[in-house]
Amino acid sequence: MVQRTLAILKPDCVRKNLIGKVIKRFEAEGFKIIGMKLVKLDSNTAGEFYAVHKDKPFFYDLVSFMSSGPCVPMVLEKENAIEDYRKVIGATDPGKADEGTIRKMYADSKEQNMVHGSDAPDTAEYEIKYFFSSKELVENMG
Ligand code: CDP
Ligand code: MG
Numbered sequence: 713m714v715q716r717t718l719a720i721l722k723p724d725c726v727r728k729n730l731i732g733k734v735i736k737r738f739e740a741e742g743f744k745i746i747g748m749k750l751v752k753l754d755s756n757t758a759g760e761f762y763a764v765h766k767d768k769p770f771f772y773d774l775v776s777f778m779s780s781g782p783c784v785p786m787v788l789e790k791e792n793a794i795e796d797y798r799k800v801i802g803a804t805d806p807g808k809a810d811e812g813t814i815r816k817m818y819a820d821s822k823e824q825n826m827v828h829g830s831d832a833p834d835t836a837e838y839e840i841k842y843f844f845s846s847k848e849l850v851e852n853m854g
Contacts, residue, residue: 713791713792714789714790714791714793715789715790715791715792715793715794715833715836716746716787716788716789716793716836716840717787717788717793717794717797717829717830717836717840718785718786718787718788718828718829718830718836718839718840718842718843719738719785719786719787719788719797719827719828719829720783720784720785720786720827720828721734721735721783721784721786721826721827722777722778722783722824722825722826722827722828723777723778723780723781723782723783724777724819724820724824724825724826725783725784725818725826725827726750726781726782726783726784727781728818730818730826731784733818734814734818734826734827737800737814738788738797738800741790741796741800742790742791742796743788743789743790743793743796743797744788744789744790745786745787745788746787746788746789746849746850746851747785747786747787747840747843747844747848747849747850748784748785748786748787749784749785749786749843749844749848750782750783750784751782751783751784751785751843752779752781752782752783753778753779753783754779755775755776755779757779758774758775758778758779759771759775761778761839761842762774762775762778770823773823774823777823777824785843785844787840787843787844787849794829794830794831794832794833794836797829797830798829798831799813800813800814801813801814801815801826801827801829802814802815802816803815804822804825805822805825806818806819806820806821806822806825807822814826814827815827
């Protein structure tokens with residue numbers, strides 16, 4: 713089934729000038745970019761996006777990291793996109809991520825781990841709507 717997932721190139725990815733390399737990898741893996749923007753989140757927006765983690769000990773640091781500089785939310789489309797994207801990015805902790813994954817190759821820490829990815833169809837739908845209106849998504853990319 714063709715699916716959509718929300719990816720975010722996090723502020724560490726943008727600061728390291730790795731936007732192009734990561735997008736190149738997504739394209740090579742067969743994902744079509746159907747929406748993309750550059751935004752600097754304020755802490756309220758970052759906190760709302762990550763509200764599911766609001767009781768976790770890392771929440772405050774995560775929110776300040778995610779609002780520390782611009783990031784690049786994008787919507788990726790592909791057969792089995794949600795699961796396949798998680799395979800390309802690797803485990804949350806780059807130390808535990810498989811060889812060749814984006815987090816293993818480029819991430820510095822469990823917090824500053826380069827990229828976000830939706831984890832299930834319902835969260836993907838919510839997260840896509842969080843950043844994009846339907847007018848900002850391109851249909852029929854093939
Ligand atoms: O991003 P992912 O779905 O792999 O992990 P998560 O468990 O949903 O956590 C969301 C984000 O919180 C991670 O990507 C990290 O940036 C951060 N995090 C952290 O700083 N410390 C942890 N122990 C776990 C997550
Ligand atoms: Mg997650």
